[in-house]
Amino acid sequence: MTASGDQVAVIGAGMHPWGKWGRNFVEYGVAAARQALDDAGVTWGEVQFVSGADTIRNGYPGFVSGATFAQALGWSGARVTSSYAACASGATAIAAARAQILAGLCDVALVVGADTTPKGFFAPVGGERRDDPDWLRFHLLGATNPAYFALYARRRMEIFGSTEQDFAAVKVKNSHNGHMNPNARYRAEVTAEEVLASPMVANPLRLMEICATSDGGAALVLSSMDFARRRSISHPVTIRAVSTVTPRFPQTVIEMPNFATDSAAGVDGTLHPGFRRSIALAAYEEAGIGPEDVDLAEVYDLSCALELDWYEDIGLCKEGEAERLIRDGDTAIGGRIPVNPSGGLSSFGEAIPAQAIAQVCELTWQLRGDAGARQVEGARLGLAANQGLFGHGSSVVLAR
């Protein structure tokens, strides 16, 4: 475990509820930022560093989100950065702010991410770009994001014997958690029968088992431990690790938006662990802990089947045992190791740049004991994990 002088405190968290509101993303970001600042007892004028997580679907303001949010809050002369890393954008923005604080360059930083999403499948950004694999995979294959999730799900059924009932059980669990979360978009509890009656989208995945696209915003106030002490915040939640590792060659699992995996023909010997696994391993190593120390986790359930993959990738069980965890209720609130107590993407849908920040908001509230009906009793240490396109992914470890 790192010494406390090497730690960064999470002193404020805030969210704008997820939905399909259709308003300017800046509005969600500012609402979340103000809530996080209030939560921290910090004024906007005290913020020394603004770290924005970018959206690529909202024009130029989205590409320079740090400055966009700073302008909306009122230019204050704070230093600023803007990060894009697909689904990991929020974690990259957290990493940037954390590094500033650890380096002693600032005491208090604001991290903000927000998005407004168009209706329907995520499509590539506009224009004819014949050298962009993300454009080409839609044009040449019609390979949407759920198509890739479905390839993993079918493979899991084949290798580990997952059933469609297992995938539905993940949705049932997450809908129960989301039902108790005022920031979630989908708050109705659903039954396995309802899940299995929803239309097939990309076999074997059904509509209710695939992540929606949402509007939403999330923000955090991070500070040095000294700053937290000066504000009399005893026992703050602290960041123990932020992992943003790239994959290792050869990456032998097909990844969005690629047409092919890496080739393993030019290498000898053993292959590296998969990318998702390596993201969590690096976080555990940096925090000096192991999976057995984790009390709860927020993972990127782009599909219900993928949540099962994550159980194994973050080390909650051995490969092929994830089905047993969901069947035994181990990952429900009140179970051995609750996963996605927030309700997950299943209940939120994805507001890309806000999502990794929202995971950390949930962990923060859980570790403070402020999660209300969703509270995981005795939570001391939490892990968040996600994966985006083109080799971006992240894992954040928080402790109290």
Add this chain to the structure above:
Amino acid sequence: MARVKEQLPAVEGWFSTGEEPALIGGRCGTCGTYSFPREALYCRNPDCDAGPSEEVALSRRGRVWSYTDACYGPPPPFVAVDPFVPFCIAAVELATEKMVVMGQVAGHVGVDELAIGDEVELITDVLYEDDDHEYLVWKWQPVTRRDPRPGARSAKAQSAGSTGSDSGALIK
């Protein structure tokens, strides 16, 4: 009688046409790493400092690593016919290249006619057309056509009762 349209590849230089079409990939002359599409700049193997790979025809046969289908029409730049016709997508493992390559599945094959491990062969087929041209793409075609498995639901079976993109509008 309908005029025969000129056929063009939907993407330049990614596959050959003719009796025995093949994907055109790359092979590193130094370490033997393959790529698709061909890696035109640098070898991706971090232990190899070679430059552009050599153009090679990839294996025409492989085995299904996994598969799915598109029950709803993908958004542009996919060019969907109206009404939308569901199709399958397979990720296919090539033994020599030690890599997996995706492609649509040819011949209106449903998911209930596919299984992991099935042998498939590369063909070219029409992806979309306009008034003057047919645009070709590579597809994977099962070497042996299976009998549909009872109980497995295919895009074809379901599409009869679905109303197009309404539900698909919700998802990522």
